[in-house]
Amino acid sequence: MSPLPKDGELIVRKIPFDFPEDLGPIWHPHHEWSQMVNGASVTMPYLEPFLIATLREAVQHIEDPYIKEEAVGFCAQETTHFKTHRRYNELLKANGYPVLAEIEADIRESFIKLGTKSLSYRLAYACGFETMTLGVTSWLVSHRRKLFGGSDTRVASFILWHFVEEAEHKRVALDVYRAIDGNYWTRLAGIFIGSFDVFWWSRKAAVAMLKTDARWNDLGSRVRLWRRTGEFFFAILPTLLRSAIPGHDPEDEKDPVWVRDWINGYALRSDDTVPLVDTSDPDMPVPFGPAGAA
Numbered sequence: 626m627s628p629l630p631k632d633g634e635l636i637v638r639k640i641p642f643d644f645p646e647d648l649g650p651i652w653h654p655h656h657e658w659s660q661m662v663n664g665a666s667v668t669m670p671y672l673e674p675f676l677i678a679t680l681r682e683a684v685q686h687i688e689d690p691y692i693k694e695e696a697v698g699f700c701a702q703e704t705t706h707f708k709t710h711r712r713y714n715e716l717l718k719a720n721g722y723p724v725l726a727e728i729e730a731d732i733r734e735s736f737i738k739l740g741t742k743s744l745s746y747r748l749a750y751a752c753g754f755e756t757m758t759l760g761v762t763s764w765l766v767s768h769r770r771k772l773f774g775g776s777d778t779r780v781a782s783f784i785l786w787h788f789v790e791e792a793e794h795k796r797v798a799l800d801v802y803r804a805i806d807g808n809y810w811t812r813l814a815g816i817f818i819g820s821f822d823v824f825w826w827s828r829k830a831a832v833a834m835l836k837t838d839a840r841w842n843d844l845g846s847r848v849r850l851w852r853r854t855g856e857f858f859f860a861i862l863p864t865l866l867r868s869a870i871p872g873h874d875p876e877d878e879k880d881p882v883w884v885r886d887w888i889n890g891y892a893l894r895s896d897d898t899v900p901l902v903d904t905s906d907p908d909m910p911v912p913f914g915p916a917g918a919a
Contacts, residue, residue, distance in 0.1 A: 635698030635794055638891065639705055640899055642783045648716050652777035656840065657831075657850040661857075662784060663717055664831030666710045667725055668823055671732045672754065673707035675740060679747040680801055687804045699797040702790045709783065717834075724833050732826050745806040748798070752812055753819025755798040758791040759878045760864030764857070766881040769909050773902070782901045782912070789887045796875040809871050816868055820861070828854075887911040 653659045677700045684696045718725050739747065765772055765788050773781040802812060831850075832841065840846040864878060890913035891900055900912035 635695065635702060635797075636888070636892070637698060637701040637705070638786075638790070640709075640786060642709055642779060642786075642899060644713055644716055644779060646716065646719070648713075648720065648779070649777065650717050650720055650722065650834070652780040653773070654775055655849065655853070656838070657835065657846060658772065658853050660831045660834045660838070661827070661850070661853060662780075663834060664829070665823075665827040667714055667717070667728060667830040668732055668826045669710035670707045670714065671729070671736045672823060673703045673710075675736045675747075676751050676754070676798070677703050678740065679744070679751050680798070683744060683748060683801050683805050687801065689804060692800050692804050695794070695797045696801055699794045702794055706787050706790070709787075713780075713783070722834050722837055724837060725830060728826075728830050728833055731829075735822075735826070745802075745808065745811055746815070748802040748805055749811045749815025750819040750822070751798045751815075752802050753815040753817065754823055755791070755795065755819075756816050756865060756868040756875075757820040757823070757861055758788065759795055759868075759875065760861030761857075762788040762792045762884065763864070763878075763881060764860035766883045768860075769883070769902075770907065773904055774907070774909060776904050778901045778904045781904050782899070785887070785902060786900060789884050792880045792884050793888065795878065799873075799875055813869055816865055820865060883911055 650663060651659045653662075680696045680700055684693050687693060687696075714725065714729075739750065742750075765785065769785070773785070799812075835841045835846065835850070867873065867878070868875075887900070890911045894900075894913040898913075902909055902912055
């Protein structure tokens with residue numbers, strides 16, 4: 626059993642999430658939501674290595690030992706994330722969506738081109754995406770009953786773990802950016818370019834899967850997709866707008882209690898059991914931790 630992590634401390638967790646070969650891609654009763662999340666997963670094995678490479682390049686020019694340590698933790702967490710997403714995505718392709726290979730090729734090419742931009746631009750892009758994840762984390766956790774209740778616990782637990790760690794390293798990309806450049810206008814552009822570029826690729830993958838499912842031309846399916854997409858933007862836009870303020874500090878974005886309870890519960894676990902959330906429980910309490918967290 627480990628001591629409770631301090632606020633802001635990054636813990637590298639290599640959790641062996643088990644995805645069986647016959648895992649159903651429609652892991653939630655809301656079909657369109659399943660494919661939205663699957664679409665986002667498709668981007669991760671290309672986005673996150675780009676973030677890692679960008680921060681690793683940047684820290685070579687930084688003297689501050691604390692920022693260097695932060696960046697090391699960030700890169701380690703993101704490495705575990707994208708490797709897990711890659712395993713999950715291979716199952717998506719094997720279980721009915723070979724079309725994703727074409728989209729992956731386009732995403733790979735896009736991030737190769739992005740890698741030729743200046744370091745300041747790439748760091749601003751990284752800040753933009755990491756800013757968006759703060760709003761996403763709050764939305765996923767605060768609305769976990771609707772977004773994950775009754776779903777496949779392996780997928781739900783994997784996604785929630787990923788975004789708990791996004792909250793945990795929420796200030797790192799911005800700290801690195803400010804140590805390298807700090808130009809407000811470049812950062813402002815990055816907030817929206819980074820966020821919406823990732824959304825674009827995620828949507829492209831989700832649409833391809835919905836077309837494979839013969840749902841894209843179904844009006845009811847399209848309405849459900851629009852409604853959930855609208856909920857997503859309604860949730861993240863306030864975070865993006867607050868982050869656009871000069872002098873923004875990610876620590877001002879308060880994490881849901883559930884996030885801290887997850888982190889503490891994982892530290893206090895008595896074995897190496899994978900932290901599976903009970904998606905049949907109406908409250909969906911954190912694994913290993915106090916039930917009923919809000």
